[in-house]
Amino acid sequence: MRTTESRGPIVTKAGSFLHSLQVQGTQVVFYDRGSGPALVLIHGMFGDYLDWEPVLEPLARKHRVIALDLPGFGDSEKPHREYTGEFFVAALHELLQALGLERATLVGNSFGGILAVLYTLSHAQSVERLVLVSSGGLRTFGGKEKQLAVERLSEENLLALTPAVHRQMFASIFAKSGPAQERYFAKQDAKLARADYPAYARTLVSSIRLVLSTCLLERLGEVRCPTLLLWGDRDIVFPVEQARQALERLPQGELEVLPGGGHALQIDCPDEFVAALERFLERPAH
Template sequence: MSSPTQTEPIRQVIGPYGFPERRVALADSLEIAYVDAGQGSNTLIFIHGLSSYVRAWERTLPELSRSSRCLALDLPGYGKSSKGHYPGTMDFYAEVLHQFIQKLHLKNVTLVGHSMGGQIAVTLALKYPADAQKLVLTSPAGFETFTVPEREQLRAFYTVASIRHTPEAQVRANHKYNFYRMPPAVDLWITERLRMMQCDDFGLYALTVVKSMAGMLDGPIFERLPQVQQPTLVVFGAEDFLIPNRALHPQLTTAQVAAAGMARLPHAQQVLLPEAGHFAHYEQAAEFNRLVAAFVR
């Protein structure tokens, strides 16, 4: 028997992010929740991936905010940001970030995007090149390409109903797939995800995830990578279980996907971190932070 839905919204069941939390209103009644830490001449904007939130950066912000201003946001529909019927396209998220950068008058910006956030970062860099001086793409979506039938398969896999009714054991397994060795700290993410599932706006969150998945499939970047003019740092975990998609591309390796994307980027450097999965920046935080700090400098 399922537990009764709570009347409180998702943003109230997620605990503090550990850094000064702010909110900013953008066009179309969007309200973006973000953390703002540190200061410096460089500004880093951290963009999370599918089904994720600001916590994805909790091992990155403390170190990098020592030398740069660091802002990590919850994308619309995620975390503590407003929920609604959002398009979920890569262009939509790029537009939101553009508004965010303009509204806060941010300068000398490096976009740091994880997974879907990496695909959004590239989309933004192509659409508004003046918004971003540099890009850091960690386990970026969009380097792996899919045929039309494969895209339809992936689209069918994510439904609002399946997300709303994911059993607890599957929620735990889904988190584990993101890591080479899942750190104990991720237990809090699982706890918060299970709490979120009882909230009255979880249906809107589930819809956001479904639309974001479709948005990634419908907004490919692979063919457009040669147009990226910003210096780019690409980081993958050598043991990424999610890229490439094991079910659709069992013959591919993470290193091959990374190399294919790298070959198309005009001004890029790439690092493959050992003993790290899809959340390479989290599992190998010390090395990731060192790489980013040097790259931004």
Template sequence: MIRLLNQNLISRMTYAGAVMIVLLVISTVSLAQTAKPSAQPQPALSGGQGLTLAARVTPAAPVESQDAAPADKWATVFGAKIHYLEAGSGPVVILLHGLGGSTANWAPTIAPLAQKYRVIVPDQIGFGKSEKPMLNYRVSTLVDFLDGFYKQVGVQKATLVGNSLGGFTAAAFAIAHPEKVDKLVLVDAAGLAITGALDQKVIAGLNASTRQQVRDILSLVFYNTTPFSSDAAVDAFLASRVTAGDGYTVQRFIDSIARGEDMLDGKLGAIKHPTLIIWGREDGLTQLAMGQRFNKEIAGSQLFIIEKCGHVPQLEKAAEFNAGLLKFLAGMK
């Protein structure tokens, strides 16, 4: 699928658009935490095949209690079956993954939130275990399906937390349906156009076909790439992309991004919800300057920068991420 990209397409993309495409390459392995009480949780990749690969690399993250374990559920939205996880009760918090990702992206976040909130984590249409119809996918597609998903799972209003493409979707949904959003959390979000020449590592990552190219793109996504340094981990990563089954979806997003559809530039002033922007300082994809733009253009928003962290802080610095998120949800600054 990635081979369908060519230099003409790359040259027409915004940097932000290309970043979302690279995420399809890196979102294939779930977080796996070791049980070291004094150490920061170690990162891993996430996506449709993530849990299988993570199990081959390190032990799975422990669940705090059986009561907090999320339930596997299904909803039918516009005729398509959507898979989601649900845990806890209380005000609703919906977690949205990025391009090529899945519910596995939020593995370390669900149990802590579920102690006080009803946490809902969908595989967005075209990804993970959800059905993958041959639609002309774009961000507005995800917005419409999220609106339909609200209705099917009985949600009137929710806090939206989105990473990367999920953040793009969350912001677009808040603009389109302001009455259905309580609070907004954007995590290393995409959606703002930054034109300019692409780094050669990013270009190579669009068609990663060697171990070195995989390692190069991982260095842009994570601050700490040690968990992915072995050939076995890299080989499993490449194999997982082959079997992910979301190639058509991703290609349609590539086409949409190349056309500059649904970008958030000039629209963020419409967001009036309490908003937290979480960013890894060392994010090599959606760099901190983009997070600062979100912060500047969304009135009253807070910017929480996580040090020594890349593009997926909910995985790489789970404890710090969860603490900041819970503090914001509780209304604390």
């Protein structure tokens, strides 16, 4: 067990790379493995640290990899509260401070990309580089779109989900099928049977409101660190055209498109994902 003076103990799960720590009054679970420059992986909506499972070990060969279950997600605590961008940013900052990380590269997928940009805008001095993987927050949603999303993903509807409907919901994030995708579906199905699923549903409703109300496109000019936009050419959730619009606004941005990749590149094409990320990290900052 490692300890910090101000935030209580960092509790380590025996025989694993999993730890937990209280931040913003919430017990947060995180994966911490490897040494070297720090990579902080931030999962997307409906996700947890296991969304990164296919790339955790390869990335940890050269880096210290930290992948958290955001507050309200995965095995982290799920308090009944409004999950705002400010709350997530504060929780992430407190976690990184507790781990002694003065600077790190943030890697955010989808909803996690929104949080990574918000964190960078608030704590630019703490971000070495930024990687946005099929990121949200790069478009506005019209009134009818918002209304439809709120209705479809209401707490009532989320609580009534069946495994079959669940699988149909998530099918669009993948461009391929195989064992990795099946493991993802099984993991999502298991969440429906958890005792904390009602609390998780509340988290989702609150977080969905955050996504629908957040467009960061016009603030990307404030992001001064080197930034990689990593997209799949078959992403139908946030099509690659959104990345091209973002690229025009980033002072130090670059775009890499992975052929055959969908919305969850780290699952669809993990080898290509790791290679693209390593190329970006090995290039000198300019």
